[in-house]
Amino acid sequence: MRQSGPPLTAFWCERVVYETLDANSPVHTSRCSMSTPAEAIRAIRVDVRALRDTLAPAERERALRWTGPGGSLGAVAALHRGEPCGFSLSGEGLWIEWTVRPYLAFDVSDLSLLRAAEAP
Template sequence: MRQSRQPGPPLTAFWCERVVYETLGADSRTHTSRCSRPNPGEAIRAIRVDVRAIKDTLAPAERERALRWTGPGGSVGAVAALYRGEPCGFSLSSEGRWIEWTVRPYLAFDVSDLSLLPRAS
């Protein structure tokens, strides 16, 4: 007989979203991407990588703001907010679009295959 293992305690994980809006329309959402990261550092790193990937398409003022935020110490406040259990975000305007990144803590539960019910025969 297979022995069931109890699911582990809930763990805090971090839900990341990037939403792109057309600024010329009435806030029409054009693209949404989502992922989960295991800790605040990884969540903010995902945003920083994304922002750096588009920096060359930004107007000079937005590029400067993006480089400050992705540079050394620029996103420390965002990481600190996540460690306190608070959501955080960053947004930019790029080529007629508004791009918004948000991260929110959530409870993730361990649901391994050992904790599932056995198959009925």
Template sequence: MANAVSQTLTAPGFWFERIRYTSSRDTIVFSADYQATTHPAPALRRIRIEVRALVSGLPTPEMFRAFEWVDGDGYISAGAALRRGEPCSFSISTHDERIDWTVRPVTLLTLASSDPFDGCPREKRHSLAGYLTLLPLAP
């Protein structure tokens, strides 16, 4: 019975993260962005869009590497790795920062109710409105 309950509360998914570092050699995080999704395509599409937006400001070798990943075999290989249950990543360095994108398979914990605020006092609902309805569980 416990196994049947856990199967209904979890779902396979993918965890996307983008981390921007203050320099190409530094480990100080400038910004980070995270997203959970139930399919790898939205995460890979997001990486492709973000890389395309940055490509004109990249040094020439990084620009060619970025185009190869975005329009060549890079994102296709990444999608194949995710379907095999393996993580994928891509990094670029600009003149003054480094950006790392990572997508990895995870098990997502779904909310038990279709109403994400079910059981939550009405005065607390507004402060919780921005939270994810899918939460990644540790592997």
């Protein structure tokens, strides 16, 4: 049996939206995997920018600082070090959290799978 390739670091991204009055039950959750720290943080930055006009002035300022030049550099650096990172905002009665965690992804594209035994 051929072995799969070496494990690669990938980045698990989650966006969870909560109602601010009930932070225990998410309203919406989305997840994806990205290949690089830059891709993962870029996805969050795009999402945050899309929300900026719905935010209160203080949160809008925080969002613009984080999505602006160098604002998310610490998050990219944390992912390169193998550490998780995140960002959160509140607006329109919602609390939104973005998190990114490194994980090991295995390339199994060339892995030979065992055939199932045929029934007698």
